[in-house]
Amino acid sequence: MIRLLIADDQALVRGALTALLSLETDIEVVAEVGRGDEVVDAARASAADVALLDIEMPGIDGIAAAAELREAVPHCRVLMVTTFGRPGYLVRAMQAGASGFVVKDTPSAQLADAVRRVANGFRVVDPSLAAESLAQGDSPLTER
Amino acid sequence: ILSIPLMMAAFARTIAVINELRATQAELEAVTAERERSRVARDIHDILGHSLTVITVKSELAARLIDADPQRARAEIGDVETIARGALADVRATVSGVRGVTASGELAAVRRALAAAGVEAELPSSTETVPMEHRELVGWVIREGVTNVIRHAGASHCRIRISEQDVTIDDDGRGPGTHTLAGSTSSTGLQGLRERVESAGGSLRVGTGELGGFTLTASLPAKATLTTEKTGAHS
Amino acid sequence: ILSIPLMMAAFARTIAVINELRATQAELEAVTAERERSRVARDIHDILGHSLTVITVKSELAARLIDADPQRARAEIGDVETIARGALADVRATVSGVRGVTASGELAAVRRALAAAGVEAELPSSTETVPMEHRELVGWVIREGVTNVIRHAGASHCRIRISEQDVTIDDDGRGPGTHTLAGSTSSTGLQGLRERVESAGGSLRVGTGELGGFTLTASLPAKATLTTEKTGAHS
Ligand SMILES: Nc1ncnc2c1ncn2[C@@H]1O[C@H](COP(=O)(O)OP(=O)(O)OP(=O)(O)O)[C@@H](O)[C@H]1O
Ligand SMILES: Nc1ncnc2c1ncn2[C@@H]1O[C@H](COP(=O)(O)OP(=O)(O)OP(=O)(O)O)[C@@H](O)[C@H]1O
Ligand SMILES: [Mg+2]
Numbered sequence: 342m343i344r345l346l347i348a349d350d351q352a353l354v355r356g357a358l359t360a361l362l363s364l365e366t367d368i369e370v371v372a373e374v375g376r377g378d379e380v381v382d383a384a385r386a387s388a389a390d391v392a393l394l395d396i397e398m399p400g401i402d403g404i405a406a407a408a409e410l411r412e413a414v415p416h417c418r419v420l421m422v423t424t425f426g427r428p429g430y431l432v433r434a435m436q437a438g439a440s441g442f443v444v445k446d447t448p449s450a451q452l453a454d455a456v457r458r459v460a461n462g463f464r465v466v467d468p469s470l471a472a473e474s475l476a477q478g479d480s481p482l483t484e485r
Numbered sequence: 486i487l488s489i490p491l492m493m494a495a496f497a498r499t500i501a502v503i504n505e506l507r508a509t510q511a512e513l514e515a516v517t518a519e520r521e522r523s524r525v526a527r528d529i530h531d532i533l534g535h536s537l538t539v540i541t542v543k544s545e546l547a548a549r550l551i552d553a554d555p556q557r558a559r560a561e562i563g564d565v566e567t568i569a570r571g572a573l574a575d576v577r578a579t580v581s582g583v584r585g586v587t588a589s590g591e592l593a594a595v596r597r598a599l600a601a602a603g604v605e606a607e608l609p610s611s612t613e614t615v616p617m618e619h620r621e622l623v624g625w626v627i628r629e630g631v632t633n634v635i636r637h638a639g640a641s642h643c644r645i646r647i648s649e650q651d652v653t654i655d656d657d658g659r660g661p662g663t664h665t666l667a668g669s670t671s672s673t674g675l676q677g678l679r680e681r682v683e684s685a686g687g688s689l690r691v692g693t694g695e696l697g698g699f700t701l702t703a704s705l706p707a708k709a710t711l712t713t714e715k716t717g718a719h720s
Numbered sequence: 721i722l723s724i725p726l727m728m729a730a731f732a733r734t735i736a737v738i739n740e741l742r743a744t745q746a747e748l749e750a751v752t753a754e755r756e757r758s759r760v761a762r763d764i765h766d767i768l769g770h771s772l773t774v775i776t777v778k779s780e781l782a783a784r785l786i787d788a789d790p791q792r793a794r795a796e797i798g799d800v801e802t803i804a805r806g807a808l809a810d811v812r813a814t815v816s817g818v819r820g821v822t823a824s825g826e827l828a829a830v831r832r833a834l835a836a837a838g839v840e841a842e843l844p845s846s847t848e849t850v851p852m853e854h855r856e857l858v859g860w861v862i863r864e865g866v867t868n869v870i871r872h873a874g875a876s877h878c879r880i881r882i883s884e885q886d887v888t889i890d891d892d893g894r895g896p897g898t899h900t901l902a903g904s905t906s907s908t909g910l911q912g913l914r915e916r917v918e919s920a921g922g923s924l925r926v927g928t929g930e931l932g933g934f935t936l937t938a939s940l941p942a943k944a945t946l947t948t949e950k951t952g953a954h955s
């Protein structure tokens with residue numbers, strides 16, 4: 342069973358993502374937060390394996406939260422989700438230690454799959470986000 | 486005393502300057518168009534991106550729940566319809582030259598205004614929890630509240646919170662003075678807002694807030710709410 | 721031989737010209753920004769207005785069918801999900817400046833939309849009579865025209881006819897009201913479409929049509945007769 346934390350300030354999206362991912366037999370949503378600065382405590386308290394982090398949130402943003410989380414709870418891996426890729430997001434998220442980056446409207450079967458792959462130590466990057474990011478002049482990801 | 490060559494040089498200079506300005510004009514036009522495009526795009530994106538995301542995830546959820554929990558599926562579908570209607574209203578407000586007031590439009594506008602004023606902003610990412618019939622009102626609250634923060638507060642931080650029942654705008658500035666709301670004749674912003682809110686059946690409060698500065702809360706009359714909690718299919 | 725006053729006058733003139741150019745620059749900047757804003761806004765309206773309208777219609781339909789025909793309800797809600805995801809992709813594309821509207825794509829889309837709205841459709845089987853250079857424009861006409869039929873007409877039948885010179889959309893609904901095109905501030909669809917058609921050299925007419933309801937005709941500029949290069953593969 343993968344223990345999942347979901348952080349998104351948009352309550353309607355958070356609720357629906359939680360409900361959708363809870364339908365998967367091997368995923369359990371163990372914590373939900375609506376602010377970036379609540380991520381670390383919630384991850385620690387719930388012993389989450391994977392944190393699904395939105396980028397734009399009050400408190401601190403998802404990328405800063407990812408960096409704090411990797412530092413404080415290294416066992417918990419990070420999957421970033423976003424509505425759109427703004428310039429620099431992808432690169433900064435990866436630098437902050439995120440294992441994956443996908444759009445928020447990824448079909449739930451694929452989203453669940455991304456959670457599984459990240460939990461197993463793989464990297465997952467949405468190709469459309471990668472393309473968008475490249476079009477905006479970000480340097481390509483260097484794999485190391 | 487002044488030579489003809491010097492005179493000629495002066496005219497040549499005039500022409501050079503004019504040509505230079507012409508060239509930069511074309512460039513300016515391109516830059517302006519691009520800047521405006523990305524500004525509109527950014528607004529649209531802020532306004533509609535969130536709504537469309539909610540529609541996507543909720544419709545997917547509804548489809549998955551149809552057999553297991555038709556009741557909940559119906560609720561989710563109802564939410565989708567409500568949100569789509571709100572988004573449609575937002576599209577029209579964004580597009581029409583006479584810009585209508587909507588919660589989402591004002592949110593996008595104050596995000597820019599606060600950034601321009603150098604005030605750190607803590608804003609909700611979306612406004613779709615606001616019932617349709619209150620969106621315009623919430624837009625007015627945001628507009629007046631933030632205008633005041635920029636004009637009077639001397640704040641470095643401004644926070645807006647929106648729920649189904651209320652909107653609160655807080656800042657960390659100098660807070661209410663003794664004269665606030667005592668009715669300086671030239672101050673009509675808050676008075677007008679109060680009338681607007683009350684005539685919709687709500688109420689307006691101002692005072693010292695959690696961030697140490699001014700706080701403004703508009704409470705809205707209650708209304709049916711959207712589904713935010715997780716599925717009851719298993720319980 | 722040339723006097724200092726004349727010299728001074730020459731410099732003064734230089735400065736006047738520069739100031740004048742500066743002033744027109746500011747104006748130009750404003751005009752450019754406005755033009756770009758309305759262009760982007762129009763695209764957004766056309767792209768998203770249509771998608772959101774279909775989403776509201778389909779989600780309403782799904783909610784009604786949930787008990788009687790859960791299978792069909794699931795299909796409708798599946799469409800909603802697909803359309804919402806497509807609209808998000810459109811927003812992304814608009815933001816980055818790329819998008820594609822084609823007559824054939826819109827024809828396929830409105831066929832689905834009319835079916836979902838329970839309006840009988842009489843559509844041309846193809847769009848290949850439309851000259852290549854007008855295909856995008858015809859796509860926009862179809863999109864806005866049919867969106868309006870679904871939203872305003874209360875029609876049970878909708879007919880689209882396409883020739884090389886024009887596109888006509890007719891319905892058997894309530895027809896034009898007195899206010900149509902009189903310029904309600906929240907109605908920008910037809911106005912935007914008119915601008916689009918006219919700027920391509922065509923014209924747009926609305927009124928009461930053969931089917932007793934609303935009619936919308938876009939006439940397209942005739943193709944240049946002295947065509948030296950032929951793009952099409954056909955005659
Ligand atoms: N955020 C704030 N911080 C400090 N003082 C404030 C704040 N908001 C309002 N005030 C005080 O309350 C007074 C009344 O505000 P109000 O919006 O009614 O009028 P105004 O902003 O002065 O003028 P206008 O009629 O243009 O809105 C202001 O003049 C100001 O002194
Ligand atoms: N097929 C139709 N049947 C009846 N009335 C129509 C029809 N098409 C348009 N109208 C009327 O014309 C008005 C203007 O249409 P227009 O497309 O410009 O705006 P709109 O559809 O109301 O809003 P939007 O800006 O989202 O398109 C509509 O509000 C409606 O009253
Ligand atoms: Mg967010």
Ligand SMILES: [Mg+2]
Nearest residue numbers: 632633674675
């Ligand atoms: Mg004021």
Ligand SMILES: [Mg+2]
Nearest residue numbers: 867868909910
């Ligand atoms: Mg319309």
